[in-house]
Amino acid sequence: MHAPPTGTTGTPALPPQQSGTPPRAAAQGPAAGPSARRPAPPWWMWSVVCGLFLVHATLSLRLHEQLLSNSFDLAIFEQGVRSYAHGHLPVSEVKGPGFPLLGDHFSPVLALLAPFYRLWPSPRTLLVAQAALVAVSALPLMRWAHKALGTAAALVFGLCYGLSWGIASAVGFDFHEWAFAVPLLACSLCALGQGRLRAAVLWALPMLLVKEDMGLTVAVIALLAARSAGPGRRRWLGIAAAAGSVGCMLLTLLVVLPAFNPAGSYAYTADLGGFPPGAGGGIGRLLEKATVGLVTPETKVATLVMLLAPTLFLALRSPLVLVAVPTVLWRGLSEDSSHWGTGFHYSLTLMPIVFAAFLDALLRRGTTPAGLRRYLAGAAGVCLMLLPVYSLGQLLRPAFWKTDPRVAVAHRVLDRIPDGATVQASNHLVPQLADRTSVSLFGWGDSRPDPQWVVVDTAVSPQLHWPLDPMQELVALSDLRASGYRTVAEENGFVLLTRTR
Structure with a gap:
């Protein structure tokens, strides 16, 4: 163990500048020279x-x-790292269909995570x-x-x-x-x-x-x-x-x-x-x-x-x-x-x-x-x-360690979406799908149009509703059904739709 400057007691020493240094x-100290080993x-x-x-x-x-967790930013970064892991420049469906992330922020350092993501996607x-x-x-x-x-x-x-x-x-x-x-x-x-x-x-x-x-x-x-x-x-x-x-x-x-x-x-x-x-x-x-x-x-x-x-x-x-x-x-x-x-x-x-x-x-x-x-x-x-x-x-809060029963319901509904599908999802559901689907944000103006699947949590607390408020969300779901989407599952506030044509 590296000893403190004042012997064995561990009491901090007067900084050297007290004596006029x-x-x-x-x-810098005596070990800061160019050839010194730290x-x-x-x-x-x-x-x-x-x-x-x-x-x-x-x-x-x-x-x-x-x-x-959220689509902005966890899912965006995961989609970028996933792109690097598969050998091409980073894109994010959350930002838009095939959106190049190097046109959003210049962060090529993310490529360092690609080998780890390849092993643990x-x-x-x-x-x-x-x-x-x-x-x-x-x-x-x-x-x-x-x-x-x-x-x-x-x-x-x-x-x-x-x-x-x-x-x-x-x-x-x-x-x-x-x-x-x-x-x-x-x-x-x-x-x-x-x-x-x-x-x-x-x-x-x-x-x-x-x-x-x-x-x-x-x-x-x-x-x-x-x-x-x-x-x-x-x-x-x-x-x-x-x-x-x-x-x-x-x-x-x-x-x-x-x-x-x-x-x-x-x-x-x-x-x-x-x-x-x-x-x-x-x-x-x-x-x-x-x-x-x-x-x-x-x-x-x-x-x-x-x-x-x-x-x-x-x-x-x-x-x-x-x-x-x-x-x-x-x-x-x-x-x-x-x-x-x-x-x-x-x-x-x-x-x-x-x-x-x-x-x-x-x-x-x-x-x-x-x-x-x-x-x-x-x-x-x-x-x-x-x-x-x-x-x-x-x-430190006991409630933080209690799992909401709706979490299990969410995963049960999400498991019905096949790997590789195009999906629009609620904000907090997007990161749950980003590792195996091409997922974008439901209600976001730049989302991929006409996805194969849509999954929405209509029972999320009002302060977490984004980018649509609850009423806008209900109208959007109604419009989807009218345009040819059918309901595959509806459980505990989670609604899963798939395109029929």
Whole structure:
């Protein structure tokens, strides 16, 4: 086991900068040279990682078993990975008949899941992979904290990060390609904080393959590395990496995505509310959104407070927090209100940033042992206070472990649909069929017309009805029957229709 800096007691040491050592050199430490071998993580860190993996995987898999996963996004990503697993470019029937996913978001990193999906063709493969990626991202943070502050601090950091609300919200809502960015971000930022500048940039660059919006995040990391490098060749390498990242992002947005998209344009341009000028009010509207609009409505301010609260706002004292700026800006500029709050997966990539900045800030402050204990206790208290509010809190509720009898009915009805059929299904039924049928979303305007089968849950709670409300759903079913579909099964609110002509 790697010993803490202060002998055998496990009490965190004074950070080296207390004795006059410059903060950057103190964070880097004696083993940060280009040829130094870093010690392997001690067993207890792997135990924390395994524990977080089990918690995250259990939550995701249990939600899927309860029919609480969604067409947007689990089924979309599964259809993309399934395409890769069968040797062709990713398409998603949920987005539209044969819709090319590389025209929606640039996420070729999903191909890494294809071999696993080939062996285990199930949405569970994606959920388990996400749990593993998120859990292992705690490891670099714990290693840095262990080296700089000792065992106790590393343990608290790992748990507070792994159970933080942003991660809980994400793992409790389907699968997302950003899961690949989280361990890359953690490794990159920890390397940057310890002065390993080349490693920081090299860990960041693969994020260009995760999603098109990561280009600016990579550029900020490269610029921070260049700033820390001082004059000379290493600074220019950082600047070149930043320029290259922005160039790759622009190439993706302006060339690659429009080339694959059937509409010939980037699908989310209008979310910025100003471009193209004829669609959202032009430059004036964009300037308004980039100033007053970043703090209105109050949901945006509340989200910023929530992002910094787990770090007791100390993250603001570290330049590493600047890496969060691109994500915070595009969310604030977006016209989509779901981007403003703390729900869904939109804060997943921000968690490693704020926690790395928190650790860096503690080192820069030269925190005393007593002060360190207070800060860590405060961070743990915030984490525990928020834990019941977000998805992980469901694991503590007895009702979460009780299976609704309707789940068995749903599977009995779905089993009547043959493999390889074209299907339209209710939102929460789509992920149950994506591994063996060509399934799209019932009531969605871009769904494949005239499917062979239609299966609808008419008894789902009103707040889960989407994209149609209950009345619209009944009208749509009536229209299907009038157009030649017959009822094959109708049980406990589940309606299964098949085309007769």
